[in-house]
Structure formats: C-alpha cells, structure tokens
Amino acid sequence: MKKTKKTKGSALGKSLAKMAQRVREASRVLASLSAKKKNEVLCAMGSALLEHMGLVLEANRKDVARALKKGLPEAFIERLTLDEKRIGEMAESMGEVSRLDDPVGAEIKTWSRPNGLLISKVRVPIGVILVIYESRPNVTSDCIGLCFKSGNAVILRGGSHAIESNTAIFGILQKVIEREGVPADVVSFVKTTDRRAVDMLLQMDQQIDLVMPRGGEALIREVRDKSKIPVIKHYKGVCHIFVDAGADAAMAQKIVLNAKVQRPAVCNAVETLLVHQDIAAGFLPVMVEALQAAGVEVRGCRQTRRIVPQVVRATQEDWYTEYLDLILSVKVVKDVRQAIDHINHYGSSHSDAIVTQNQENAELFLKDVDSACVYVNASTRFTDGYQFGLGAEIGISTDRLHARGPMGLEELTTYKYVIRGSGQIRE
Amino acid sequence: MKKTKKTKGSALGKSLAKMAQRVREASRVLASLSAKKKNEVLCAMGSALLEHMGLVLEANRKDVARALKKGLPEAFIERLTLDEKRIGEMAESMGEVSRLDDPVGAEIKTWSRPNGLLISKVRVPIGVILVIYESRPNVTSDCIGLCFKSGNAVILRGGSHAIESNTAIFGILQKVIEREGVPADVVSFVKTTDRRAVDMLLQMDQQIDLVMPRGGEALIREVRDKSKIPVIKHYKGVCHIFVDAGADAAMAQKIVLNAKVQRPAVCNAVETLLVHQDIAAGFLPVMVEALQAAGVEVRGCRQTRRIVPQVVRATQEDWYTEYLDLILSVKVVKDVRQAIDHINHYGSSHSDAIVTQNQENAELFLKDVDSACVYVNASTRFTDGYQFGLGAEIGISTDRLHARGPMGLEELTTYKYVIRGSGQIRE
Numbered sequence: 001m002k003k004t005k006k007t008k009g010s011a012l013g014k015s016l017a018k019m020a021q022r023v024r025e026a027s028r029v030l031a032s033l034s035a036k037k038k039n040e041v042l043c044a045m046g047s048a049l050l051e052h053m054g055l056v057l058e059a060n061r062k063d064v065a066r067a068l069k070k071g072l073p074e075a076f077i078e079r080l081t082l083d084e085k086r087i088g089e090m091a092e093s094m095g096e097v098s099r100l101d102d103p104v105g106a107e108i109k110t111w112s113r114p115n116g117l118l119i120s121k122v123r124v125p126i127g128v129i130l131v132i133y134e135s136r137p138n139v140t141s142d143c144i145g146l147c148f149k150s151g152n153a154v155i156l157r158g159g160s161h162a163i164e165s166n167t168a169i170f171g172i173l174q175k176v177i178e179r180e181g182v183p184a185d186v187v188s189f190v191k192t193t194d195r196r197a198v199d200m201l202l203q204m205d206q207q208i209d210l211v212m213p214r215g216g217e218a219l220i221r222e223v224r225d226k227s228k229i230p231v232i233k234h235y236k237g238v239c240h241i242f243v244d245a246g247a248d249a250a251m252a253q254k255i256v257l258n259a260k261v262q263r264p265a266v267c268n269a270v271e272t273l274l275v276h277q278d279i280a281a282g283f284l285p286v287m288v289e290a291l292q293a294a295g296v297e298v299r300g301c302r303q304t305r306r307i308v309p310q311v312v313r314a315t316q317e318d319w320y321t322e323y324l325d326l327i328l329s330v331k332v333v334k335d336v337r338q339a340i341d342h343i344n345h346y347g348s349s350h351s352d353a354i355v356t357q358n359q360e361n362a363e364l365f366l367k368d369v370d371s372a373c374v375y376v377n378a379s380t381r382f383t384d385g386y387q388f389g390l391g392a393e394i395g396i397s398t399d400r401l402h403a404r405g406p407m408g409l410e411e412l413t414t415y416k417y418v419i420r421g422s423g424q425i426r427e
Numbered sequence: 428m429k430k431t432k433k434t435k436g437s438a439l440g441k442s443l444a445k446m447a448q449r450v451r452e453a454s455r456v457l458a459s460l461s462a463k464k465k466n467e468v469l470c471a472m473g474s475a476l477l478e479h480m481g482l483v484l485e486a487n488r489k490d491v492a493r494a495l496k497k498g499l500p501e502a503f504i505e506r507l508t509l510d511e512k513r514i515g516e517m518a519e520s521m522g523e524v525s526r527l528d529d530p531v532g533a534e535i536k537t538w539s540r541p542n543g544l545l546i547s548k549v550r551v552p553i554g555v556i557l558v559i560y561e562s563r564p565n566v567t568s569d570c571i572g573l574c575f576k577s578g579n580a581v582i583l584r585g586g587s588h589a590i591e592s593n594t595a596i597f598g599i600l601q602k603v604i605e606r607e608g609v610p611a612d613v614v615s616f617v618k619t620t621d622r623r624a625v626d627m628l629l630q631m632d633q634q635i636d637l638v639m640p641r642g643g644e645a646l647i648r649e650v651r652d653k654s655k656i657p658v659i660k661h662y663k664g665v666c667h668i669f670v671d672a673g674a675d676a677a678m679a680q681k682i683v684l685n686a687k688v689q690r691p692a693v694c695n696a697v698e699t700l701l702v703h704q705d706i707a708a709g710f711l712p713v714m715v716e717a718l719q720a721a722g723v724e725v726r727g728c729r730q731t732r733r734i735v736p737q738v739v740r741a742t743q744e745d746w747y748t749e750y751l752d753l754i755l756s757v758k759v760v761k762d763v764r765q766a767i768d769h770i771n772h773y774g775s776s777h778s779d780a781i782v783t784q785n786q787e788n789a790e791l792f793l794k795d796v797d798s799a800c801v802y803v804n805a806s807t808r809f810t811d812g813y814q815f816g817l818g819a820e821i822g823i824s825t826d827r828l829h830a831r832g833p834m835g836l837e838e839l840t841t842y843k844y845v846i847r848g849s850g851q852i853r854e
Contacts, residue, residue, distance in 0.1 A: 028771065032795060105794075113816055117805060124797075126827055209827050224655060230828045251850040258852035344455065366845050367532075368459060370551075378544060378848025387853070388844070389540055400553055400636050400841045401657045402829040414827045417815070418793050421805025423678040425685035426814070 027153035046094030125151030237267030454580035473521030552578030664694030671783035
C-alpha cells in the first residue's frame with residue numbers, strides 16, 4: 001500500500017513538473033504578445049463565456065448538488081452558485097480588462113549616465129503565477145483575464161467543491177486561447193483533487209515565480225510554510241476607525257456605520273472603533289444606538305461601558321479579531337497617539353481611518369499608522385482595486401514586499417533594466 | 428544532555444525574540460525620523476569610524492590571526508582583512524549615503540477619484556531587515572548606513588570568522604546612534620555564533636519583514652528553505668555576451684575582454700560568449716588569442732573548436748557554470764533567436780549583452796532576454812548600484828519580486844496608500 005502511494009506520488013510529481021515546464025515555456029510567448037492581440041483574445045474569451053453559458057450552468061449544478069448533499073453551509077453554497085447574471089459579469093469583466101492599459105513594456109523611468117549609457121527601467125511580466133483558491137468559480141475567469149492581460153502564464157488550483165464549474169470555465173477559455181493561435185499552456189488548471197499536488201507545485205521554484213493563495217488564514221499560512229516560491233499573502237483585515245476630539249460627529253457616525261454595516265463579511269470592513277476620551281460621553285450613546293439599530297453587536301472597553309452600560313465587555317482577544325460579521329469592538333483612547341499605538345499593536349496593517357478636523361492629528365495618523373491604506377475622513381470600505389481606480393484587482397496584499405494593498409495589473413508585473421551603450425567598458 | 432540543549436535553545440530563542448521585539452519597536456521611531464536627523468547621525472557614524480580606527484584594526488588583527496591559524500584560503504583572508512584605507516572607505520561611504528535623497532515620504536504618485544477621494548502612493552520603510560552575511564566586515568557598516576538612511580531597523584548576523592571586527596564596528600556605530608538620541612535598538616548585532624540562532628530568527632515573521640542573505644548559493648538556498656519571512660536572493664550571475672553578425676569587431680573584443688578580465692570574481696563578469704555563425708571564422712581566432720593572452724582559459728563548443736582547435740571542449744555543465752574565474756565558455760549560434768534561447772535556458776537572469784549594429788536584433792534581444800539587466804553594446808560589468816547612479820547598493824537581486832538587479836535606497840522601501848476624504852462612504 002505504501003509503495004503504491006509512493007509510486008503514484010512520483011507519477012503525479014512528474015506529470016505536474018512536465019505541466020509546469022510547458023507553462024514556463026508558453027509564458028515566454030505570452031510575455032512578447034502585443035497589447036492588441038491580448039485584447040482580442042480577452043474579448044473572445046468574454047464572448048465564449050456567454051456563448052457556452054449552458055455548459056457552465058450545467059457543471060455548476062453538479063457542484064451545487066454535491067455541496068448540498070454534503071450539508072455545506074449556506075454562505076458557502078451562495079459563493080459556489082452561478083447564475084446567468086454572474087456568468088454575464090464574468091464575461092463583462094473580460095471586456096473591462098481588455099480596455100485597461102497594458103502595463104507590459106511601459107517605461108517606469110529613463111536616465112543617462114555621464115559615460116553615455118542610457119538606462120531604462122521597463123515593466124515586464126512576473127512570469128508564471130500559481131493561484132490557489134477556494135470555492136468561488138468566478139476566480140477562475142478573473143485570474144485568467146488579469147494574468148493574460150499582464151503577460152503572465154497562470155496555473156490554477158481551485159477548491160475541490162467547485163471542480164466541475166472550474167473545469168468547464170477553464171475549458172471554454174483555454175479553447176479560445178488555442179483557437180487564437182496562442183500556446184494553450186499559458187493557462188493551466190490542476191484537475192486532480194489530490195492534496196499532494198499543491199505541496200509538489202510549491203517546490204517548483206524553477207518553473208513558478210509567484211504563488212497567490214486566496215482563502216482563509218490557515219490555507220495561506222500553510223502555503224507560506226511549504227513554499228520555496230515567493231508568496232503574496234492576504235491574512236486578514238482588522239480595520240480601525242479613530243474618531244478624534246472635535247470630529248464632525250455626523251460624518252463620523254456615517255463613516256462608522258458604512259464601514260461596519262454595508263458589507264460586514266469583507267476584509268475592509270471596520271472591526272474596532274476608537275474614540276477620543278474628550279468626546280466619548282457625547283458621541284458614544286448616539287453612535288451605539290445607531291449601530292444597535294442596524295443589528296450590530298457592540299463590545300466595549302471599561303470606559304465605553306461606563307458611558308453605554310448596555311454593551312458587552314470586550315476581552316483582550318477582541319482587539320485582535322477580524323469578526324467579518326455585525327460585531328464591533330469599541331475603545332476609548334486618551335489621544336491620537338494612543339489610537340496609533342493601539343492600531344499598530346493590534347491591527348493587521350490593512351486599512352485604518354481617522355475622522356478629524358485637526359490637520360496636525362490627521363497628518364500624524366497618516367504618517368505613523370503602519371498600514372497598507374490609511375484614511376482621513378473616509379470609510380475603510382474603499383480599499384479595493386476598482387474603488388482606487390486601478391481598473392481591476394487580483395487581490396489585496398497585507399505583505400510589505402512587492403505589493404501592498406489592492407493589487408491591479410501593474411502589481412502583476414516586475415521590471416528589467418534596459419541599458420543602451422556605444423561600446424562602454426568599465427574602467 | 429539532550430535536555431540541556433533544549434533548555435539552552437529555548438533560552439536562546441527567548442532572548443532572540445525579545446531582541447527582535449525591541450528592534451520592531453525601535454523601527455517605528457526610526458521610520459518617523461527626519462532626513463536631517465538621519466543625515467547628522469550618518470555623518471557622526473562616519474567620523475566615529477575614523478576616530479576609533481585603532482579599535483577596529485586591533486579587533487580585525489585577532490580575526491585574521493585566527494583565520495590564518497585555521498589555514499583559511501588566501502582569498503578569504505583578503506576579504507577579511509581591514510586596513511586604514513578600507514576603514515576610511517567605510518567612513519566615506521557613510522558620508523556619501525548621507526548626501527543621497529531620503530526615499531522615505533516621497534510621493535510615487537497622486538490621483539483623485541470622481542467621488543473626491545485624493546489617493547497618494549507614498550514611500551515608507553520596509554520595517555525590520557535581517558541581513559545574514561559571511562566574512563567581509565565592511566558589510567556591517569554598509570548595511571547599517573543604508574538601512575538607517577532608508578528608515579529600516581536592521582538585525583545583523585555576520586560570519587563567525589569576522590566576529591571580533593564586526594563586534595567592534597557595530598559597537599562604535601551603535602554608540603553614536605544612542606548618543607544622538609535615537610533608540611539603540613534600531614541596529615542589532617547577533618553576537619552568539621550558535622548556528623541555531625539563524626534558524627530561530629527566520630521564524631520571527633511578526634518582528635522581521637525581510638531577510639537578505641549575502642553569501643554563497645548554499646547559504647541562500649538554506650535561508651530560503653527555512654524562512655517564514657520573505658527573502659530577497661542573489662543566487663549567481665551566469666552572464667552572456669552575444670556578438671551578432673555585422674557587429675563592430677573591435678568594440679566586441681573590447682567589451683568581452685572587459686567583462687571577463689577586469690574583475691573575474693564578481694557576479695557581473697561574463698561567463699559565456701555566444702558568436703553568430705556568419706562571423707565566427709573571422710572573429711573567434713582574434714578574440715581567443717586576446718583572451719588567452721590575458722590568461723583566460725577558453726572552453727568551446729564543437730563549432731568553436733573547428734575554428735580555434737587549441738581550446739578545450741566545453742561540456743553541457745559549462746553552460747550553466749558561474750566560473751568567477753579567468754575561464755570563458757564559447758558557443759557559435761545560428762542567429763539572435765538561438766542566442767536568446769540559450770541565455771533564457773542556461774543563464775541566471777542576471778546580466779546579458781548583445782554587441783550589434785542591427786537595430787532590430789538589438790530590440791529583439793532587449794525584449795526577449797529575460798534578465799534583470801539587458802545591454803546593447805556595453806559591458807555586463809556595469810550592473811552595479813553605483814554605476815547605475817543609484818548612489819549606493821545593498822546587493823543585487825536575481826529574484827523577480829519587489830526588486831530586480833541592483834538594489835539601492837528606493838528598493839529598501841515599500842509604500843502605503845494615503846487617502847484623504849471629506850466624509851466619503853461606499854454606496
């Protein structure tokens with residue numbers, strides 16, 4: 001039994017290595033493709049999704065039926081389920097990506113040296129990207145679109161619960177790529193649901209340049225621990241709003257409500273409200289009433305509960321927690337400095353906001369809060385590639401290297417130095 | 428025995444974790460320091476190195492004596508040895524770094540959104556950087572200077588053979604930092620030579636943001652395999668020069684000689700010469716004669732040896748090899764396409780050059796050679812932060828993420844998004 005497993009593992013390893021090598025070779029062709037050609041293929045992919053909608057819906061029905069039989073949670077089924085509208089949005093998104101500027105080949109800067117060398121820093125694709133994701137099937141087409149436009153070959157490893165839907169979507173899109181004369185291997189889908197496949201792929205640093213795990217924190221930590229390949233991670237969003245003394249109270253209320261209630265299950269929703277001690281007695285009763293009216297459970301520090309006794313007590317753990325739910329922890333702080341220190345200590349360096357009319361405090365907050373996105377007088381919910389005007393988003397990075405915050409097409413590129421001379425040698 | 432070791436390991440682990448946490452906290456103070464203050468401290472560090480030169484020389488004599496006693500190779504002793512001139516250069520380099528622009532706080536770009544949000548992408552320090560290096564003691568002061576200027580706290584782990592020199596240099600520089608009122612923990616030096624210390628540090632992804640291993644490929648791979656923290660790597664430089672048909676032969680000779688002979692032991696020296704078949708018969712005899720006259724051992728492919736029979740035969744392994752020595756492999760290729768394919772297959776994506784008068788071939792080479800630095804009509808030896816005009820260099824990256832090629836102060840930063848609003852919420 002052990003031997004069979006080993007042999008099987010090694011056969012799987014060989015087939016994955018061959019696949020990854022084919023993707024690496026195809027990536028070089030894709031890297032040189034013109035923007036015009038890439039845009040044509042993207043539009044054709046969008047049309048193909050609409051044309052073969054029936055195929056996708058049929059495959060998706062199988063996944064959903066299996067998931068229902070297994071008794072998976074309702075929210076999970078909701079993310080898994082496709083309908084005509086969702087497939088329409090996937091197709092539309094291909095068109096949108098085709099209309100974005102091609103980042104490849106753009107000159108970041110150019111300068112000349114005293115010896116006459118002309119040096120340019122030029123954007124190029126990263127190469128081959130492995131995306132590991134859980135069960136939303138639209139990620140399959142979104143990643144293919146964004147990677148294709150940015151000149152990157154992509155290896156997709158989707159969740160087993162969406163295997164039929166992903167296989168169908170992938171098949172339709174790859175056929176278009178092939179028909180358009182681009183090597184089919186610029187996109188690849190790992191069809192086996194064997195869990196060892198991921199471990200094996202994470203060792204292939206000669207073939208794969210970047211891993212993007214999209215899913216829960218446990219998945220991401222596992223990928224980080226096992227990977228020989230650089231990983232860009234999105235752990236979590238423990239986002240804060242600090243309401244300063246002298247803030248416009250109505251504005252503060254509106255922003256806090258929006259950041260908590262508009263879509264509580266996403267990473268840029270607020271989880272902790274910090275309130276300046278000088279305004280807490282006036283601000284908190286009204287704020288908490290509005291939150292509770294919107295169905296939010298409020299958990300407060302000792303001082304908060306002195307002002308609004310009806311709220312639950314927040315524990316030490318609350319300050320670290322990403323609720324992703326209609327829960328908000330509230331703490332009264334001494335001043336902007338204590339707010340900054342709290343955020344840097346308990347936060348996740350994702351998105352944090354100050355509501356203030358004090359210019360000095362605003363600038364201090366922007367400078368010293370060590371987060372990917374820092375806001376003055378706006379909702380943290382704007383941390384998003386589309387809202388930032390990047391035109392697209394492959395994810396949000398809570399890492400510090402390469403990309404931070406929302407990642408669009410530019411963040412899917414790296415650069416090379418192009419140096420033009422006339423015979424220069426080093427003395 | 429086993430128990431003692433475990434206890435000792437855990438005591439070491441605890442003390443390293445405490446140290447790393449102190450560095451993390453100090454890094455926040457450093458990140459907010461003004462350029463003026465940082466420059467003053469840098470100048471004071473330069474002066475202190477000159478003032479306490481005797482101390483450094485004395486410590487260095489102990490290291491060198493120990494290394495000689497151990498019979499370490501001559502080249503190693505050479506890199507380890509400090510003299511007044513070298514310490515003078517270390518001090519001067521502090522002054523140079525103080526005169527460079529502060530990258531921290533620079534706006535990369537700013538734009539506004541239709542809803543009135545003003546978004547800026549602003550450079551910020553990476554945070555805490557761990558540098559693991561072998562035995563060149565000047566790395567201690569270079570890294571402190573560059574990290575300090577770019578607002579990064581740094582943890583240094585130097586090679587055991589240079590422990591006395593490194594401790595002396597570090598002590599002098601840290602004392603200046605403290606005297607100037609900056610937290611001493613913005614720089615930290617791992618004094619134990621216990622090998623487990625590195626393994627432990629590589630797990631501290633909450634305290635350390637980036638690891639830069641500087642040394643041989645084996646060290647770098649080991650760090651990469653063990654680290655939970657992102658690593659920027661410099662594996663090796665298997666650099667190529669392709670001499671095209673119709674190239675200026677005299678220019679080609681001058682460039683090849685420079686790239687091979689001027690300093691063969693460095694990563695940007697050329698290792699493989701590719702020659703277009705149409706000019707090989709005329710070009711190679713003169714070129715090989717010049718190389719051999721300069722003491723270079725030439726290893727040729729079959730076609731090369733038909734033209735210059737006196738050269739050794741190159742094996743398959745030669746094409747992958749970074750000689751770091753007066754050895755050059757030579758291959759005759761059909762055309763620019765075959766040259767590009769050879770480089771992308773056997774090279775290390777470091778620095779590669781074409782010598783040509785053909786504009787079309789030059790552009791094809793620049794576009795399709797997948798290396799950090801691609802040259803037309805210039806020596807690969809220019810791949811260097813100073814030569815590029817970056818003013819400084821903490822290393823060269825052969826990675827694709829975050830930084831590629833020579834890394835200066837800007838590459839020691841990341842960015843944050845600063846968003847200014849007037850009460851905007853997400854609809």
